[in-house]
Amino acid sequence: MAKVKISAAPSIRRLPSYLHIIRRLQGEGNTFISGTVIAQELNLEPIQVRKDLSITGIIGRPKKGYPIQALIEAIEHFLGWDSPHDAVLVGAGSLGTALLGYGEFRYHGLRIVAAFDKNPQKIGSDIHGVTVFDNVNMEERIRSLEVTTAILTVPSVHAQETAGILVRAGIRGIWNFTNVKLKVPERVVVQKEDLSSGYAMFCVMLHAKKLEEDGRHGAGQD
Amino acid sequence: MAKVKISAAPSIRRLPSYLHIIRRLQGEGNTFISGTVIAQELNLEPIQVRKDLSITGIIGRPKKGYPIQALIEAIEHFLGWDSPHDAVLVGAGSLGTALLGYGEFRYHGLRIVAAFDKNPQKIGSDIHGVTVFDNVNMEERIRSLEVTTAILTVPSVHAQETAGILVRAGIRGIWNFTNVKLKVPERVVVQKEDLSSGYAMFCVMLHAKKLEEDGRHGAGQD
DNA sequence: TAGATTGTTAATCGATTAACAATC
DNA sequence: TAGATTGTTAATCGATTAACAATC
Numbered sequence: 001m002a003k004v005k006i007s008a009a010p011s012i013r014r015l016p017s018y019l020h021i022i023r024r025l026q027g028e029g030n031t032f033i034s035g036t037v038i039a040q041e042l043n044l045e046p047i048q049v050r051k052d053l054s055i056t057g058i059i060g061r062p063k064k065g066y067p068i069q070a071l072i073e074a075i076e077h078f079l080g081w082d083s084p085h086d087a088v089l090v091g092a093g094s095l096g097t098a099l100l101g102y103g104e105f106r107y108h109g110l111r112i113v114a115a116f117d118k119n120p121q122k123i124g125s126d127i128h129g130v131t132v133f134d135n136v137n138m139e140e141r142i143r144s145l146e147v148t149t150a151i152l153t154v155p156s157v158h159a160q161e162t163a164g165i166l167v168r169a170g171i172r173g174i175w176n177f178t179n180v181k182l183k184v185p186e187r188v189v190v191q192k193e194d195l196s197s198g199y200a201m202f203c204v205m206l207h208a209k210k211l212e213e214d215g216r217h218g219a220g221q222d
Numbered sequence: 223m224a225k226v227k228i229s230a231a232p233s234i235r236r237l238p239s240y241l242h243i244i245r246r247l248q249g250e251g252n253t254f255i256s257g258t259v260i261a262q263e264l265n266l267e268p269i270q271v272r273k274d275l276s277i278t279g280i281i282g283r284p285k286k287g288y289p290i291q292a293l294i295e296a297i298e299h300f301l302g303w304d305s306p307h308d309a310v311l312v313g314a315g316s317l318g319t320a321l322l323g324y325g326e327f328r329y330h331g332l333r334i335v336a337a338f339d340k341n342p343q344k345i346g347s348d349i350h351g352v353t354v355f356d357n358v359n360m361e362e363r364i365r366s367l368e369v370t371t372a373i374l375t376v377p378s379v380h381a382q383e384t385a386g387i388l389v390r391a392g393i394r395g396i397w398n399f400t401n402v403k404l405k406v407p408e409r410v411v412v413q414k415e416d417l418s419s420g421y422a423m424f425c426v427m428l429h430a431k432k433l434e435e436d437g438r439h440g441a442g443q444d
Numbered sequence: 445t446a447g448a449t450t451g452t453t454a455a456t457c458g459a460t461t462a463a464c465a466a467t468c
Numbered sequence: 469t470a471g472a473t474t475g476t477t478a479a480t481c482g483a484t485t486a487a488c489a490a491t492c
Contacts, residue, residue: 004434010483011428016418021399028254034449042403047485050450055323062450062491080425094323098316106403108421149428173428175421179242179326181264189425189431195415196238197331199397202413204234205226206371206395209411212226232459269461270478272474284467284474 004189011052012079016108017042018053019075026068057154063075086147086177090162092117092132095177099151101128113145124189135162142169149173157178226411234301239264240275241297248290253283256287271441282313303331308369309397313376314339314354317399321373323350335367357384365393371395378402 013020014049021041025033029061035049042049053066056078057111060066076082085108089096092115099105100112116135125136133141141151150171154162173189176182182190226322228234241261247255255272264271280296282288289369297306307330311318314337321327322334337349338357345356355363364372368394376384379403388396398404404412 003262004430006427006430007482009423012422013416013419016416016422017401018405020418021403036449040365045485046449048483051484054451063448064492065449079422079428080429085425094316094320098320101224101316102417104418105421108418108425110421111417144465172431173424174423179238179239181243187431188429189424189436191420193417193420194235194238195324196242196326196330197235198415199327199332199411200238200301201228201300202395202397203307203330204300205228205411205413207302208226208228209394209409215407229458258473267461268473273460276475285472286468287473373491407453 008055009054013042014042014048014052015056015075016048017077019072020077022068022072022075026072029067032065033062033068037065052130063134076109079108081107083109083147084111085109086111086113087149087151088142088145088147089115089130089151089153090117090135090138090159090166091152092119092122092127093153093155094190096151096153097127097155100130111211112151113147114141116141133200139165139169140164142171149175151175151177152182153177225233230277236264236266236274237278237297237301240271241294241315242298244290244297244310248294250307253290254283254287255290255293257282259287271426298331301330303329305331306333307331307371308333308335308367309371309373310335310364310367311337311352311373312339312357312360312388313374313380314341314349315375315377318373318375320351321399321426322333322352334373335369336363338363361387361391364388364393369393371397374404375399385440 001010018038021141022033025037027156032172036046036055039046039049053071056074058066058074071193087110089100089112092100096115100115105112112130115132116138117123118135122132125132148171150166150173151176152159152162156178159176159180160182163174163184164184167184167188172187174182174184176190176192179194179196181192184190235270240260244255244261247259252363257275258268261268261271275293278296278300280288280293289361295304299392309332311322314322317336322337327334334352337352337354338360339345339354340357344354347354372388372395374384374396376383378400381398381400385396385404385406389406389410392410396404396406398412401413401416401418406412
Protein backbone atom coordinates (compact mmCIF):
# COMPACT_ATOMS: atom_id res chain seq x y z
CA MET A 1 0.00 0.00 0.00
CA ALA A 2 1.09 3.52 -0.69
CA LYS A 3 3.88 2.26 -2.87
CA VAL A 4 5.03 4.84 -5.37
CA LYS A 5 7.47 3.39 -7.86
CA ILE A 6 10.23 5.89 -8.43
CA SER A 7 12.79 5.17 -11.10
CA ALA A 8 16.31 6.48 -10.68
CA ALA A 9 15.92 6.62 -6.91
CA PRO A 10 19.69 6.47 -6.31
CA SER A 11 20.16 9.44 -8.63
CA ILE A 12 17.50 11.43 -6.82
CA ARG A 13 19.15 10.70 -3.49
CA ARG A 14 22.43 12.08 -4.75
CA LEU A 15 21.01 15.34 -6.06
CA PRO A 16 21.02 17.15 -2.69
CA SER A 17 24.73 16.50 -2.23
CA TYR A 18 25.36 17.91 -5.71
CA LEU A 19 23.30 20.94 -4.81
CA HIS A 20 25.38 21.44 -1.70
CA ILE A 21 28.70 21.34 -3.56
CA ILE A 22 27.40 23.51 -6.36
CA ARG A 23 26.14 26.18 -3.97
CA ARG A 24 29.51 26.25 -2.27
CA LEU A 25 31.34 26.65 -5.57
CA GLN A 26 28.92 29.36 -6.63
CA GLY A 27 29.73 31.15 -3.40
CA GLU A 28 33.39 31.01 -4.45
CA GLY A 29 32.53 33.00 -7.53
CA ASN A 30 32.20 30.34 -10.23
CA THR A 31 29.57 30.61 -12.93
CA PHE A 32 30.20 27.22 -14.56
CA ILE A 33 30.92 23.87 -13.00
CA SER A 34 31.87 20.61 -14.66
CA GLY A 35 30.63 17.16 -13.74
CA THR A 36 34.27 16.21 -13.32
CA VAL A 37 34.73 18.70 -10.50
CA ILE A 38 31.54 17.65 -8.72
CA ALA A 39 32.63 14.02 -9.03
CA GLN A 40 36.02 14.80 -7.52
CA GLU A 41 34.48 16.57 -4.57
CA LEU A 42 32.17 13.66 -3.81
CA ASN A 43 34.44 10.82 -4.77
CA LEU A 44 32.16 9.68 -7.58
CA GLU A 45 32.58 8.91 -11.27
CA PRO A 46 32.08 11.89 -13.61
CA ILE A 47 29.80 9.85 -15.83
CA GLN A 48 27.54 9.14 -12.87
CA VAL A 49 27.27 12.82 -12.06
CA ARG A 50 26.39 13.65 -15.68
CA LYS A 51 23.78 10.90 -15.80
CA ASP A 52 22.27 12.03 -12.52
CA LEU A 53 22.14 15.69 -13.51
CA SER A 54 20.50 14.82 -16.80
CA ILE A 55 17.30 13.77 -15.01
CA THR A 56 16.78 17.40 -14.03
CA GLY A 57 16.77 18.42 -17.69
CA ILE A 58 19.84 20.64 -17.40
CA ILE A 59 21.93 21.01 -20.54
CA GLY A 60 25.66 21.44 -20.10
CA ARG A 61 28.18 22.94 -22.45
CA PRO A 62 31.06 20.89 -23.78
CA LYS A 63 34.36 22.13 -22.39
CA LYS A 64 32.71 24.53 -19.91
CA GLY A 65 30.40 22.34 -17.88
CA TYR A 66 27.04 23.40 -16.47
CA PRO A 67 25.93 26.99 -15.88
CA ILE A 68 25.78 27.09 -12.09
CA GLN A 69 22.74 29.26 -11.59
CA ALA A 70 20.65 27.30 -14.09
CA LEU A 71 21.86 24.04 -12.59
CA ILE A 72 20.84 25.04 -9.09
CA GLU A 73 17.44 26.06 -10.38
CA ALA A 74 17.06 22.83 -12.35
CA ILE A 75 17.83 20.64 -9.35
CA GLU A 76 15.63 22.67 -7.04
CA HIS A 77 12.80 22.61 -9.52
CA PHE A 78 13.13 18.89 -10.10
CA LEU A 79 12.92 18.29 -6.35
CA GLY A 80 10.16 20.84 -5.85
CA TRP A 81 12.43 22.81 -3.57
CA ASP A 82 11.81 26.05 -5.42
CA SER A 83 8.39 26.56 -3.87
CA PRO A 84 7.47 26.60 -0.19
CA HIS A 85 6.13 23.39 1.25
CA ASP A 86 4.22 23.45 4.52
CA ALA A 87 4.28 20.62 7.01
CA VAL A 88 3.36 19.89 10.60
CA LEU A 89 5.57 18.03 13.01
CA VAL A 90 4.05 15.52 15.40
CA GLY A 91 5.98 14.62 18.52
CA ALA A 92 8.13 17.40 19.92
CA GLY A 93 10.54 15.14 21.77
CA SER A 94 14.27 15.33 21.35
CA LEU A 95 14.30 14.26 17.72
CA GLY A 96 11.32 16.45 16.88
CA THR A 97 13.01 19.40 18.56
CA ALA A 98 16.19 18.73 16.61
CA LEU A 99 14.26 18.76 13.34
CA LEU A 100 12.46 21.96 14.31
CA GLY A 101 15.86 23.56 14.72
CA TYR A 102 17.37 22.15 11.56
CA GLY A 103 18.15 25.27 9.56
CA GLU A 104 18.98 23.36 6.40
CA PHE A 105 15.28 22.81 5.75
CA ARG A 106 14.88 26.39 4.65
CA TYR A 107 17.04 25.63 1.64
CA HIS A 108 14.61 22.89 0.75
CA GLY A 109 11.48 24.98 0.88
CA LEU A 110 10.24 23.12 3.92
CA ARG A 111 8.32 25.18 6.46
CA ILE A 112 7.12 23.58 9.63
CA VAL A 113 4.00 25.57 10.47
CA ALA A 114 2.95 23.80 13.64
CA ALA A 115 4.08 21.14 16.08
CA PHE A 116 1.99 18.80 18.22
CA ASP A 117 2.73 17.08 21.47
CA LYS A 118 0.80 15.63 24.37
CA ASN A 119 3.14 16.89 27.08
CA PRO A 120 1.26 19.73 28.90
CA GLN A 121 4.54 21.45 29.68
CA LYS A 122 5.32 21.78 26.00
CA ILE A 123 1.85 22.75 24.81
CA GLY A 124 1.66 26.45 24.03
CA SER A 125 5.41 26.82 24.03
CA ASP A 126 7.55 27.84 21.15
CA ILE A 127 10.35 25.63 19.86
CA HIS A 128 12.70 27.25 17.38
CA GLY A 129 9.89 29.59 16.36
CA VAL A 130 7.23 26.92 15.95
CA THR A 131 4.24 26.77 18.30
CA VAL A 132 3.48 23.46 19.99
CA PHE A 133 -0.21 22.54 20.09
CA ASP A 134 -2.08 19.93 22.07
CA ASN A 135 -2.38 16.78 20.05
CA VAL A 136 -5.91 16.27 21.34
CA ASN A 137 -7.23 18.72 18.76
CA MET A 138 -4.71 17.75 16.17
CA GLU A 139 -7.09 16.42 13.54
CA GLU A 140 -9.19 19.58 13.42
CA ARG A 141 -6.22 21.89 13.61
CA ILE A 142 -4.40 20.21 10.76
CA ARG A 143 -7.54 20.42 8.68
CA SER A 144 -7.92 24.10 9.32
CA LEU A 145 -4.25 24.68 8.50
CA GLU A 146 -4.83 22.87 5.20
CA VAL A 147 -1.48 21.17 5.51
CA THR A 148 -1.02 17.86 3.72
CA THR A 149 2.43 16.81 4.86
CA ALA A 150 3.49 15.63 8.30
CA ILE A 151 6.78 14.80 9.97
CA LEU A 152 6.29 11.96 12.42
CA THR A 153 8.60 11.95 15.42
CA VAL A 154 6.44 10.36 18.11
CA PRO A 155 7.63 7.36 20.14
CA SER A 156 7.30 4.18 18.08
CA VAL A 157 4.48 2.81 20.21
CA HIS A 158 2.25 5.68 19.15
CA ALA A 159 3.33 5.76 15.52
CA GLN A 160 0.53 3.76 13.90
CA GLU A 161 -2.21 5.33 15.97
CA THR A 162 -0.91 8.82 15.21
CA ALA A 163 -0.62 8.03 11.51
CA GLY A 164 -4.28 7.07 11.52
CA ILE A 165 -5.23 10.46 12.92
CA LEU A 166 -3.02 12.22 10.38
CA VAL A 167 -4.67 10.36 7.52
CA ARG A 168 -8.11 11.31 8.82
CA ALA A 169 -6.93 14.91 9.01
CA GLY A 170 -6.21 14.87 5.30
CA ILE A 171 -2.45 14.31 5.39
CA ARG A 172 -1.15 12.87 2.12
CA GLY A 173 2.52 12.46 2.91
CA ILE A 174 4.26 11.29 6.07
CA TRP A 175 7.98 11.64 6.66
CA ASN A 176 8.32 8.85 9.14
CA PHE A 177 11.15 8.94 11.68
CA THR A 178 9.83 6.05 13.77
CA ASN A 179 10.98 2.51 13.18
CA VAL A 180 7.42 1.37 12.50
CA LYS A 181 6.27 0.33 9.03
CA LEU A 182 3.07 2.36 8.87
CA LYS A 183 -0.14 0.97 7.45
CA VAL A 184 -1.81 3.76 5.50
CA PRO A 185 -4.23 4.00 2.57
CA GLU A 186 -2.93 3.80 -0.98
CA ARG A 187 -3.23 7.55 -1.49
CA VAL A 188 -0.78 8.39 1.30
CA VAL A 189 2.96 8.50 0.65
CA VAL A 190 5.32 7.44 3.42
CA GLN A 191 9.04 8.09 3.43
CA LYS A 192 10.71 6.20 6.21
CA GLU A 193 13.92 7.58 7.59
CA ASP A 194 15.89 4.83 9.17
CA LEU A 195 18.84 5.49 11.46
CA SER A 196 19.37 1.84 12.21
CA SER A 197 19.89 0.88 8.58
CA GLY A 198 22.65 3.45 8.36
CA TYR A 199 24.15 2.17 11.58
CA ALA A 200 24.01 -1.39 10.25
CA MET A 201 26.03 -0.32 7.22
CA PHE A 202 28.47 1.53 9.45
CA CYS A 203 29.03 -1.55 11.62
CA VAL A 204 29.56 -3.85 8.66
CA MET A 205 31.96 -1.39 7.04
CA LEU A 206 33.96 -1.06 10.26
CA HIS A 207 34.14 -4.82 10.51
CA ALA A 208 35.19 -5.23 6.88
CA LYS A 209 37.86 -2.56 7.26
CA LYS A 210 39.15 -4.22 10.40
CA LEU A 211 39.44 -7.57 8.63
CA GLU A 212 41.20 -5.87 5.73
CA GLU A 213 43.74 -4.25 8.06
CA ASP A 214 44.29 -7.38 10.10
CA GLY A 215 44.84 -9.32 6.89
CA ARG A 216 47.35 -6.74 5.73
CA HIS A 217 49.32 -6.85 8.93
CA GLY A 218 49.05 -10.58 9.41
CA ALA A 219 50.34 -11.36 5.92
CA GLY A 220 52.58 -8.33 5.63
CA GLN A 221 51.16 -7.47 2.25
CA ASP A 222 50.55 -4.03 0.85
CA MET B 223 39.66 7.66 0.24
CA ALA B 224 38.20 5.52 2.97
CA LYS B 225 36.08 3.61 0.52
CA VAL B 226 35.07 0.20 1.77
CA LYS B 227 33.35 -1.83 -0.86
CA ILE B 228 30.43 -3.64 0.70
CA SER B 229 28.50 -6.13 -1.37
CA ALA B 230 24.82 -6.66 -0.68
CA ALA B 231 24.50 -3.22 0.88
CA PRO B 232 20.73 -3.07 0.28
CA SER B 233 20.33 -6.38 2.07
CA ILE B 234 22.35 -5.16 5.04
CA ARG B 235 20.24 -2.03 5.25
CA ARG B 236 17.07 -4.11 5.48
CA LEU B 237 18.32 -6.37 8.27
CA PRO B 238 17.46 -3.96 11.11
CA SER B 239 13.84 -3.76 10.01
CA TYR B 240 13.70 -7.56 9.95
CA LEU B 241 15.17 -7.63 13.42
CA HIS B 242 12.53 -5.23 14.61
CA ILE B 243 9.63 -7.30 13.25
CA ILE B 244 11.13 -10.54 14.48
CA ARG B 245 11.61 -9.21 18.00
CA ARG B 246 8.01 -8.09 18.08
CA LEU B 247 6.77 -11.47 16.93
CA GLN B 248 8.97 -13.19 19.46
CA GLY B 249 7.38 -11.02 22.13
CA GLU B 250 4.03 -12.36 20.97
CA GLY B 251 5.17 -15.85 21.86
CA ASN B 252 6.31 -17.26 18.52
CA THR B 253 9.33 -19.53 18.27
CA PHE B 254 9.43 -19.82 14.48
CA ILE B 255 8.85 -17.20 11.83
CA SER B 256 8.63 -17.60 8.06
CA GLY B 257 10.09 -15.29 5.45
CA THR B 258 6.57 -14.99 4.08
CA VAL B 259 5.31 -13.42 7.29
CA ILE B 260 8.23 -10.98 7.53
CA ALA B 261 7.66 -10.02 3.90
CA GLN B 262 3.99 -9.34 4.53
CA GLU B 263 4.74 -7.12 7.50
CA LEU B 264 7.22 -5.03 5.51
CA ASN B 265 5.52 -5.12 2.13
CA LEU B 266 8.39 -6.98 0.50
CA GLU B 267 8.73 -10.13 -1.59
CA PRO B 268 9.29 -13.34 0.41
CA ILE B 269 12.16 -14.32 -1.85
CA GLN B 270 13.91 -11.06 -1.02
CA VAL B 271 13.58 -11.69 2.69
CA ARG B 272 15.00 -15.20 2.31
CA LYS B 273 17.91 -13.94 0.22
CA ASP B 274 18.66 -11.18 2.70
CA LEU B 275 18.51 -13.46 5.72
CA SER B 276 20.81 -15.96 4.04
CA ILE B 277 23.73 -13.53 4.30
CA THR B 278 23.64 -13.94 8.07
CA GLY B 279 24.17 -17.68 7.70
CA ILE B 280 20.86 -18.63 9.31
CA ILE B 281 19.34 -21.91 8.12
CA GLY B 282 15.56 -22.14 8.01
CA ARG B 283 13.36 -25.17 8.10
CA PRO B 284 11.03 -25.97 5.21
CA LYS B 285 7.43 -25.54 6.26
CA LYS B 286 8.29 -23.99 9.64
CA GLY B 287 10.43 -21.03 8.77
CA TYR B 288 13.33 -19.72 10.84
CA PRO B 289 13.87 -20.40 14.55
CA ILE B 290 13.32 -16.94 16.03
CA GLN B 291 15.93 -16.94 18.74
CA ALA B 292 18.65 -18.23 16.43
CA LEU B 293 17.60 -15.77 13.76
CA ILE B 294 17.85 -12.80 16.11
CA GLU B 295 21.26 -13.95 17.19
CA ALA B 296 22.40 -14.50 13.61
CA ILE B 297 21.36 -11.01 12.52
CA GLU B 298 22.84 -9.39 15.60
CA HIS B 299 26.05 -11.29 15.19
CA PHE B 300 26.30 -10.45 11.51
CA LEU B 301 25.90 -6.77 12.33
CA GLY B 302 28.19 -6.93 15.34
CA TRP B 303 25.31 -5.86 17.55
CA ASP B 304 25.86 -8.70 19.98
CA SER B 305 28.83 -7.06 21.62
CA PRO B 306 29.06 -3.58 23.12
CA HIS B 307 30.51 -0.87 20.94
CA ASP B 308 31.76 2.34 22.52
CA ALA B 309 31.59 5.69 20.79
CA VAL B 310 31.92 9.37 21.56
CA LEU B 311 29.56 12.02 20.31
CA VAL B 312 30.91 15.35 19.13
CA GLY B 313 28.57 18.31 19.05
CA ALA B 314 25.87 18.28 21.71
CA GLY B 315 23.47 20.53 19.85
CA SER B 316 19.88 19.62 19.19
CA LEU B 317 20.65 16.68 16.92
CA GLY B 318 23.43 15.44 19.19
CA THR B 319 21.11 15.67 22.16
CA ALA B 320 18.46 13.73 20.28
CA LEU B 321 20.92 10.97 19.50
CA LEU B 322 22.11 10.87 23.12
CA GLY B 323 18.52 10.21 24.10
CA TYR B 324 17.80 7.67 21.40
CA GLY B 325 17.01 4.56 23.43
CA GLU B 326 17.02 2.27 20.39
CA PHE B 327 20.83 2.34 20.33
CA ARG B 328 20.97 0.02 23.30
CA TYR B 329 19.52 -2.72 21.13
CA HIS B 330 22.39 -2.19 18.76
CA GLY B 331 25.16 -2.49 21.30
CA LEU B 332 26.04 1.17 20.90
CA ARG B 333 27.20 2.95 24.04
CA ILE B 334 27.99 6.62 23.92
CA VAL B 335 30.63 7.02 26.59
CA ALA B 336 31.29 10.74 26.30
CA ALA B 337 30.07 13.83 24.51
CA PHE B 338 31.99 16.93 23.50
CA ASP B 339 30.90 20.49 22.94
CA LYS B 340 32.42 23.94 22.97
CA ASN B 341 29.49 25.66 24.67
CA PRO B 342 30.63 26.49 28.26
CA GLN B 343 27.07 26.15 29.50
CA LYS B 344 26.95 22.55 28.38
CA ILE B 345 30.44 21.51 29.46
CA GLY B 346 30.31 19.43 32.62
CA SER B 347 26.60 18.83 32.29
CA ASP B 348 24.93 15.52 31.82
CA ILE B 349 22.71 14.84 28.82
CA HIS B 350 20.66 11.66 29.01
CA GLY B 351 23.29 10.19 31.29
CA VAL B 352 26.30 11.15 29.19
CA THR B 353 28.81 13.72 30.43
CA VAL B 354 29.64 16.62 28.14
CA PHE B 355 33.33 17.52 27.99
CA ASP B 356 35.12 20.56 26.65
CA ASN B 357 36.17 19.94 23.08
CA VAL B 358 39.44 21.74 23.73
CA ASN B 359 40.89 18.62 25.31
CA MET B 360 39.03 16.29 23.02
CA GLU B 361 41.99 14.68 21.33
CA GLU B 362 43.69 13.63 24.57
CA ARG B 363 40.46 12.57 26.20
CA ILE B 364 39.40 10.35 23.32
CA ARG B 365 42.82 8.75 23.35
CA SER B 366 42.64 8.01 27.02
CA LEU B 367 39.13 6.59 26.60
CA GLU B 368 40.53 4.30 23.88
CA VAL B 369 37.41 4.82 21.80
CA THR B 370 37.71 4.37 18.06
CA THR B 371 34.26 5.39 16.87
CA ALA B 372 32.74 8.86 16.81
CA ILE B 373 29.34 10.31 16.06
CA LEU B 374 29.71 13.68 14.39
CA THR B 375 26.91 16.16 15.02
CA VAL B 376 28.71 19.49 14.92
CA PRO B 377 27.57 22.33 12.65
CA SER B 378 28.66 21.71 9.07
CA VAL B 379 31.18 24.52 9.08
CA HIS B 380 33.20 22.73 11.75
CA ALA B 381 32.80 19.23 10.33
CA GLN B 382 36.07 18.86 8.44
CA GLU B 383 38.18 20.51 11.11
CA THR B 384 36.61 18.32 13.81
CA ALA B 385 37.09 15.19 11.72
CA GLY B 386 40.79 16.02 11.52
CA ILE B 387 41.04 16.13 15.31
CA LEU B 388 39.13 12.86 15.60
CA VAL B 389 41.49 11.14 13.20
CA ARG B 390 44.50 12.40 15.15
CA ALA B 391 42.85 11.07 18.30
CA GLY B 392 42.84 7.60 16.81
CA ILE B 393 39.23 7.43 15.65
CA ARG B 394 38.74 4.81 12.92
CA GLY B 395 35.07 5.23 12.18
CA ILE B 396 32.94 8.37 11.90
CA TRP B 397 29.17 8.30 11.76
CA ASN B 398 28.73 11.61 10.01
CA PHE B 399 25.49 13.54 10.48
CA THR B 400 26.74 16.70 8.81
CA ASN B 401 26.18 17.38 5.13
CA VAL B 402 29.90 17.60 4.49
CA LYS B 403 31.79 14.97 2.54
CA LEU B 404 34.69 14.44 4.91
CA LYS B 405 38.25 14.06 3.73
CA VAL B 406 39.89 11.43 5.90
CA PRO B 407 42.77 8.96 5.51
CA GLU B 408 42.17 5.63 3.83
CA ARG B 409 42.10 3.78 7.14
CA VAL B 410 39.09 5.70 8.47
CA VAL B 411 35.55 4.60 7.66
CA VAL B 412 32.86 7.26 7.23
CA GLN B 413 29.15 6.54 7.17
CA LYS B 414 27.25 9.62 6.10
CA GLU B 415 23.69 9.96 7.28
CA ASP B 416 21.83 12.22 4.98
CA LEU B 417 18.46 13.70 5.85
CA SER B 418 18.24 15.72 2.68
CA SER B 419 18.52 12.68 0.41
CA GLY B 420 15.54 11.16 2.21
CA TYR B 421 13.67 14.42 1.89
CA ALA B 422 14.48 14.57 -1.81
CA MET B 423 12.93 11.12 -2.27
CA PHE B 424 9.91 12.18 -0.24
CA CYS B 425 9.36 15.27 -2.40
CA VAL B 426 9.66 13.35 -5.65
CA MET B 427 7.30 10.64 -4.41
CA LEU B 428 4.73 13.23 -3.32
CA HIS B 429 4.97 14.87 -6.70
CA ALA B 430 4.65 11.55 -8.57
CA LYS B 431 1.66 10.58 -6.47
CA LYS B 432 0.02 13.90 -7.12
CA LEU B 433 0.48 13.54 -10.87
CA GLU B 434 -0.91 10.02 -10.65
CA GLU B 435 -4.01 11.24 -8.82
CA ASP B 436 -4.53 14.22 -11.07
CA GLY B 437 -4.25 11.95 -14.09
CA ARG B 438 -6.79 9.59 -12.57
CA HIS B 439 -9.29 12.34 -11.93
CA GLY B 440 -8.66 14.21 -15.14
CA ALA B 441 -9.17 11.16 -17.34
CA GLY B 442 -11.63 9.42 -15.05
CA GLN B 443 -9.66 6.19 -15.22
CA ASP B 444 -9.24 3.63 -12.46
C1' DT C 445 43.02 25.26 -33.07
C1' DA C 446 43.43 21.52 -29.46
C1' DG C 447 41.60 19.50 -25.71
C1' DA C 448 38.28 19.19 -22.08
C1' DT C 449 33.74 18.07 -21.40
C1' DT C 450 29.29 17.04 -22.87
C1' DG C 451 25.23 13.63 -24.07
C1' DT C 452 24.20 9.19 -26.13
C1' DT C 453 24.48 4.53 -27.03
C1' DA C 454 26.18 0.06 -25.56
C1' DA C 455 28.36 -3.07 -22.09
C1' DT C 456 28.87 -4.50 -17.55
C1' DC C 457 27.67 -5.22 -13.09
C1' DG C 458 24.81 -6.19 -9.20
C1' DA C 459 20.25 -6.64 -7.14
C1' DT C 460 15.73 -8.40 -7.48
C1' DT C 461 12.60 -11.72 -8.90
C1' DA C 462 11.12 -16.21 -10.84
C1' DA C 463 11.19 -21.13 -11.06
C1' DC C 464 11.56 -25.30 -8.81
C1' DA C 465 13.45 -29.37 -6.51
C1' DA C 466 14.15 -30.64 -1.66
C1' DT C 467 11.99 -31.32 2.73
C1' DC C 468 9.89 -31.25 7.46
C1' DT D 469 0.40 -37.54 3.73
C1' DA D 470 -0.10 -32.87 1.53
C1' DG D 471 1.27 -28.46 1.39
C1' DA D 472 3.91 -24.63 2.97
C1' DT D 473 8.36 -23.03 2.99
C1' DT D 474 13.08 -23.43 2.34
C1' DG D 475 17.67 -22.72 -0.51
C1' DT D 476 19.55 -22.81 -5.13
C1' DT D 477 20.02 -21.91 -9.76
C1' DA D 478 18.63 -19.06 -13.64
C1' DA D 479 16.26 -14.95 -15.66
C1' DT D 480 15.11 -10.31 -15.43
C1' DC D 481 15.56 -5.80 -14.29
C1' DG D 482 17.77 -1.51 -13.27
C1' DA D 483 21.91 1.09 -12.13
C1' DT D 484 26.60 1.99 -13.06
C1' DT D 485 30.31 2.33 -16.03
C1' DA D 486 32.67 2.43 -20.58
C1' DA D 487 33.25 4.10 -25.19
C1' DC D 488 32.98 7.71 -28.27
C1' DA D 489 31.23 11.15 -31.52
C1' DA D 490 29.85 15.98 -31.07
C1' DT D 491 31.26 20.53 -29.73
C1' DC D 492 32.44 25.12 -27.62
